[in-house]
Amino acid sequence: MINCERVQESISRLLDGELSPPQSASLQEHLSSCPQCSESRRQLEKIQSTLKEVLNAQASELEFTPFWRGIQDKINRQRVWYQDYLDWGRSVFSVQRVAWGVPVVIILVLGLLSIDFLLPDWRFGNSRNSFVSVDSIDTHGHNVALLREDETKTTVIWLYQDREGDNETADETVTTGPAF
Amino acid sequence: MESTDWELVQQCQAGTMSAFQELVSRYQQKVFMVILGLLRNREDALEVAQETFFRAYRKIGSFQGGSSFYTWLYRIAVNMAIDAQRRQKRNPLDFRESMDGVLEAQNEVARDPFADIQDKELRENLVKAINELTPEHKAVIVLRTIEGLAYKEISEILGCSEGTVMSRLHYARKKLQEKLRAFL
Numbered sequence: 001m002i003n004c005e006r007v008q009e010s011i012s013r014l015l016d017g018e019l020s021p022p023q024s025a026s027l028q029e030h031l032s033s034c035p036q037c038s039e040s041r042r043q044l045e046k047i048q049s050t051l052k053e054v055l056n057a058q059a060s061e062l063e064f065t066p067f068w069r070g071i072q073d074k075i076n077r078q079r080v081w082y083q084d085y086l087d088w089g090r091s092v093f094s095v096q097r098v099a100w101g102v103p104v105v106i107i108l109v110l111g112l113l114s115i116d117f118l119l120p121d122w123r124f125g126n127s128r129n130s131f132v133s134v135d136s137i138d139t140h141g142h143n144v145a146l147l148r149e150d151e152t153k154t155t156v157i158w159l160y161q162d163r164e165g166d167n168e169t170a171d172e173t174v175t176t177g178p179a180f
Numbered sequence: 181m182e183s184t185d186w187e188l189v190q191q192c193q194a195g196t197m198s199a200f201q202e203l204v205s206r207y208q209q210k211v212f213m214v215i216l217g218l219l220r221n222r223e224d225a226l227e228v229a230q231e232t233f234f235r236a237y238r239k240i241g242s243f244q245g246g247s248s249f250y251t252w253l254y255r256i257a258v259n260m261a262i263d264a265q266r267r268q269k270r271n272p273l274d275f276r277e278s279m280d281g282v283l284e285a286q287n288e289v290a291r292d293p294f295a296d297i298q299d300k301e302l303r304e305n306l307v308k309a310i311n312e313l314t315p316e317h318k319a320v321i322v323l324r325t326i327e328g329l330a331y332k333e334i335s336e337i338l339g340c341s342e343g344t345v346m347s348r349l350h351y352a353r354k355k356l357q358e359k360l361r362a363f364l
Contacts, residue, residue, distance in 0.1 A: 008350070008354070009350050012346075012349055012350045012353055013346065016324060016330075016331065016349070017330075018330070018331055018346070040357070042364075043357055043360075043361070043364045044353055044357060046302075046364050047306065047353065047356050047357065047360060047364070048325055050302055050303060050306055051217075051306060051310070051321070051322075051325050052325050052326065054303055054306065054307065055213040055216060055217055055322075055325070055326060056213070058212075058213065058216050058222065059209040059210070059212050059213040059216070060209070062208060062209055062212050062226075064204075064205055064208060067204075067208055067226070067229070067230065068201060068204055068205075068208075070226075070230040071204060071230050071233045071234055071237070074230065074231070074234040075234060075237055078234075078238070088195070
């Protein structure tokens with residue numbers, strides 16, 4: 001014997017198509033023999049169809065053009081001067097592309113960092129063939145100048161005093177070999 | 181051949197505005213209906229519907245296609261409508277007045293889409309009864325009625341379980357039935 005109170009819950013699920021075929025068949029059988037539950041189902045269907053019609057009628061009044069214009073206005077108000085660049089960047093640097101780009105960049109950086117180890121004789125042009133430094137070593141105008149030349153592995157150190165009218169070079173020391 | 185929602189979303193993500201316009205065209209009425217079902221006032225519903233699409237436009241870059249586009253869009257719409265309803269300070273009769281105005285205007289131009297609806301009282305009281313439901317109960321009724329969404333889809337939109345959707349629907353229908361029994 002099906003309990004009519006419990007059936008009310010099932011009617012709701014029946015209307016929504018959420019009952020299994022056996023449950024649905026069992027409920028239909030009860031509805032055909034129970035005027036009270038059958039009436040309840042009719043009322044729920046009426047509520048559902050009326051609400052749909054009311055809302056449909058309201059929505060059918062909605063015109064696309066002014067509706068879309070309102071959205072466009074909001075979009076345009078929000079767009080800042082760099083938005084076009086952001087859009088371009090978003091399309092170029094999509095997630096899929098960045099996903100490939102990140103390991104490629106990491107490999108390139110690691111390659112550059114290890115190039116000294118892999119190719120010890122290779123250098124970027126002449127910039128790393130020599131090293132020059134000039135420093136003041138006290139307050140009496142004594143200076144030290146250092147030159148390191150990688151090609152011939154020569155290091156030159158000058159010690160000189162910075163006095164007007166005197167010879168600039170006070171001492172000169174030359175060492176050869178991998179001093180550093 | 182008509183593009184799928186997902187194809188249009190991908191075009192939007194690449195910056196194609198016309199693709200977004202097409203999505204708005206497809207869903208404007210349904211989104212408006214959902215929001216109107218939750219709010220009392222037609223003008224408010226219109227504003228919130230436009231705001232929903234504007235937010236969707238801003239967030240579409242983060243949409244990954246894990247759920248269907250309309251589920252995602254309805255989630256935005258429902259959240260915005262519930263927020264708007266909580267902020268709403270207007271007269272509760274606004275929506276009824278607005279609705280009556282529309283019905284009268286339709287009668288005047290002899291293109292009443294409600295010609296097959298016999299009982300005007302039922303419509304008026306239905307709107308009133310719907311407005312007396314909580315936003316959560318209103319949301320399940322509206323989503324189920326308008327789009328015929330399955331419990332699973334409604335649960336995804338509202339962020340609750342299917343069991344909760346089922347019990348809310350049952351409760352909401354019971355309340356409407358009690359209040360409208362005299363007009364049914």
